[in-house]
Amino acid sequence: MRALTLFGRFTLGVVMLLSLSVGAVQAEPCELPDFESASFSNPTNIDNPYFPLIPGTTFVYEPVPNEDKVVNTITVTGDTKVVYGVNCIIVHDVEWVDGILTEETSDWYAQDDDGNVWYFGESTKSLQPGGSWSTEGSWEAGVDDALPGYLILAKPRPGVCYQQESAEGAQDRAKVLRLNAKVSVEYGDFKHCLVTKEWTPLEPGNIEQKFYAPGIGLVLIEELKGKTVRVELVDIY
Secondary structure (H helix, E strand, O other), X not given: OOOOOOOOOOOOOOOOOOOOOHHXXXXXOOEOOOOOHHHOOOOOOOOOOOOOOOOOOEEEEEEEOOOOOEEEEEEEEEEEEEEOOEEEEEEEEEEEEOOEEEEEEEEEEEEOOOOOEEEEEEEEEEEOOOOOEEOOOOEEOOXXXXXXXXXXXXXXXXXXXXXXXXXXXXXXXXXXXXXXEEEEEOOEEEEEEEEEEEEOXXXXXXXXXXXXXXXXXXEEEEEEOOOOOEEEEEEEO
């Protein structure tokens, strides 16, 4: 899942200086949750307060500063797809750079009966130098031994670590850091935000922090990779 669209990845990434070493991060034990298709009785009703997905809603994100004129739009569609026996809601993620389409992804999410939001895979294509398109990073739970994982927990607690996916080329992990963060972005000011640290053993040194505001969802991304760059929520419509 790395290249990073907002609900899992963001191509530019963002950076924050953390006191944790890369080695320590990768050594943290994170388990893949047990999957039971029977625990998804109403999977497309995703109302987890940290990741509500209301069909027809579009989130707009931009990096700060934005010299390359990057715009990332995330649209919660009314469409669904059955993945690994579970009816998942389809979220359409599009990135533009200076008016040119550079990446387009369909992500598949479902919520279990306990309120955990699961990530079931993605179909993605990204523009390559020379004008060709790559589908690298695409994966689907249940295909080639790929398995889904938690994206957002129903009851996040600081210190809890979990896998978000398990597939060839997709091995994201997350750890809950805080539940009380204050965040100011272009779209507004938020309190009581969930903060997660996310990384993948496939890309040593790439560590992100994501901030989720109750009732809104993802509002800010920061990533450790050399210098501080923020990707902020700028609009919802």
